Amino acid sequence: MTPQTFNDWTNCLVNDCKINLTKEFAQQRLAVYRDNQNAETQKFISLYGEQHLNNIIQWFNQI
Numbered sequence: 001m002t003p004q005t006f007n008d009w010t011n012c013l014v015n016d017c018k019i020n021l022t023k024e025f026a027q028q029r030l031a032v033y034r035d036n037q038n039a040e041t042q043k044f045i046s047l048y049g050e051q052h053l054n055n056i057i058q059w060f061n062q063i
Contacts, residue, residue, distance in 0.1 A: 002048060009056075041053070
């Protein structure tokens with residue numbers, strides 16, 4: 001299931017994936033996801049779509 005809210009997303013990352021959502025981690029991920037030419041970003045878009053990418057960028061900005 002793809003998280004639809006900030007709370008669902010953070011719960012998924014922290015509790016299910018055991019990822020520590022630090023400011024540094026968020027900045028690293030934002031550098032990737034803001035680069036539309038990045039292969040990882042392109043793969044993310046192909047799997048989840050641009051709307052979810054925009055959600056993820058917004059949610060990482062909240063961290």
